[in-house]
Amino acid sequence: MSTFIQISFSGLATGAIFALAAVGFALLWQTAGAINFAHGEFIALPAIVMLLLGEDRPTLGIPEWVPGIGGTALGGPLPELGIVLAFVVTIPLAVLVLGYLFKVSLVDRLLTPGGNDIPLVIASLGLALTIREYLRVEFGARPEKFPSVFGTDRWRPGGIAISADDVGVLVVSILVILALQVFLRRTFLGRQMEAAAQSPDTARVLGIRVDRMILYTFAINAVLVTVAALLVAPTTHARWDAGLSLGLVAFTAAIIGGFNQVRGALFGGFLVGLLQNWSAYYVSSAYREAIPLLLLILVILWRPQGLFGIAEERRL
């Protein structure tokens, strides 16, 4: 039993990160009808920025006389504080670049309401490649250790290995997703965003500024990817290609759970994390990635809207 709990707990911790990333896919699809295949790179980029803010300010062109906000990020007396400060500074940067600039420079130009979304898909694939290569050329191919904001403590209650990082990732992910749900469902602004997502035309008639709501969604997504970067980088390390596999798994999770529902993407993330670990232990580690993909095929065949998604119709 302890073995089952062990691998399930680890699967949930990994799944929480998949869920955070998958929710971003669902958010953008719901509100803007956009699929962003650079989503994984959107997570890799803030991780590297945080690390640079923490330890390598000259690379960013920050003068030496500016106090190092994250100077203790990698080994000072308060390493967690350093990376938290770097995270706080990265949030507005991410909102500006990965939220606002991404929307106005790419999405708004390529996405037409009810129109063909293929150009944006292709453009986001190109963007993903561009970000990856930029990170590699500018910051190098070598992976860099990224400190965990939750420290390195470990416990073994009942023979089950639990790390502070796993617990922290799980708790923070769930809190962030709950906060997002509460915001969308319980606040006036959140309901306006939901309305804009579900029926833009009706929302406009009701006086909701749909474009602004969509912009807010991109901003929220930028915050989510920065949180995901903070949580996932201690495991994947800060590296130029960390987003590639993460983006693919998150996309898979979002489809399995339901691309058009935040709760579906959330469920898909946890399910994929658990399935990977259960497959590796109870079947074979060779099938760790294959079994979630098998589930993906089954879902597409028998429930294309995803396990928790809602079937959509498109008028032609």
Added chain:
Amino acid sequence: MTKGPCWSTPLALLAAGALFAAACGDDDDSDAKTDKAGSGDTAECPDGDSVPMALPYEANQPAGENWRLGVEMAVAEINDDGGILGCEIKLDPQDTQADPDVSRQVVAEQVEDEPFVFLGTVFSSSTIVNMVEAQRAEIPMFVGAEAPSITDRKENGDNDFIYRASFGADTAADKFVSYMVDQGVKSVDLIYKNDEFGAGGRDAYKAAFDEAGIDVGLDIQVQPDQTDQSAEVTQLAGGDADAIFVFMTEIESAAFLDEYQAQGLDKPLYGGDVLSAASTIELVQPGAADGTVTHAGLNASAPVFADWKKAYADFHPDADPPDHNSIKGYTIVHVVKETVERIGEFDNSKFSDTLHCATYTVDDEPGLLLDVSYDANGDIDRESYIVEVVDGVGKIVETLPPLDNLDDRGC
């Protein structure tokens, strides 16, 4: 890469002096070894006054980058010293993106430029694919890859043009398994990365374990880039072997070590050189790599490389500290230089006759850093190291002598 090391100026003056002496016909080379052209000798260069060398490498991977940095340092030094037989080395570095298909395309395109030799690639999965192009063009190719199949003549189409810069996993296995037997290991559980490098290493070590009478219990693979290895480590926790043997690259090794420590396992950990490499240790949680014991064909912390490390830091002041791939890249250029000087001309069709079954010493060519022998397949033999990680630092605990068995290896 135009900056030379601090000793480059005096070396250049010496080289200029040697060239001047040769030009004046004062060719008093009686002290030189009979099988090697003197350092002041010149030959007709393949391309004007230079010799082109292709450098296909994985620019998007630390291993490939370090290989390139090592190669470029050696080339700069040799060129400062007058080149090879008076010919300047001209490198053609091309990124293969660590993609086998791309690497084959890159090598095929470089073949069109008729390089004298290929220096690369490092990734086994790429090398196994792109070496066919060099073989077809009959151009010697020196690789940092370690998969055994690369130099297996039954699998590589009797390739006479492939040479390693480091041990193949099978040669390393022969050396390391003997050490493990001496340590009293009677059974192991295996965990490896599921790619050409990891699977090749797993096959080589499994064969060596079988031959040495070490029982292999669990045989677990992890996928490339897999950073959650909790299920695999939980499986290992249920194994009953004396020790665990790990064969993966940096990202997977670091993830494994962190999880191994997290789950509180305490069986002895043995592995390929990456497990204790500095590039792995710096990614893991404090103490996670401590106690691991590995076989390192080349290890930058070995005293024999101390001076070279300083020169490397001077030459590449902004680069990360060198690792085994940097040393591989550096030394292989000197292997090429020594081979050409022994041939006495730029005839790469004579590489096989010259390099196969030959032993080069640092007295012949100081840039080799260690004496090295090549067998009939292009595999190398030289001294190597047992490394144990203590307090987060890889320390050499034993130096293993060369196998010294060229007679058994086709020679």
